[in-house]
Amino acid sequence: MNRKVDLAAVAIMVPQLSAAPAIDAQSRLRITGVFPGQPVGISFDLLFEPVAGQWRLFGIAANTVAAAAPAVQGATGAPAAPSVPAAKTAPEATNKTSGAPQAK
Numbered sequence: 001m002n003r004k005v006d007l008a009a010v011a012i013m014v015p016q017l018s019a020a021p022a023i024d025a026q027s028r029l030r031i032t033g034v035f036p037g038q039p040v041g042i043s044f045d046l047l048f049e050p051v052a053g054q055w056r057l058f059g060i061a062a063n064t065v066a067a068a069a070p071a072v073q074g075a076t077g078a079p080a081a082p083s084v085p086a087a088k089t090a091p092e093a094t095n096k097t098s099g100a101p102q103a104k
Helices: none
Strands: 029-035 040-051 054-066
Touching: none
Parallel strands: none
Antiparallel strands: 029 040, 040 054
16 A cells, blocks of 8 residues: 655654653664654664664564544643653662752
8 A cells, every 4th residue: 555654854853752762672772653643654673783883773563653633622622641651760869968969
């Protein structure tokens, strides 16, 4: 099926990752997500392997996906806030006396 999707926009768009990048048992890096778009987005699954100290593309899968439905209007008429899972970050080193970040 020929969908005539313009891929030029993905060069400047920030993807939405569906999972944190991870290294598997074969030491390959997997990055999965979607480039949102209207009327369709582009989902991707990239697999990289280390070669001579650099990540080289090992496999790629891409497909079009339907655009997300518009946000549901709240009682105030404003769009409802999307449910976004909390980001997992490494704990920051803090100064035990003041709670301020320590200089590195």
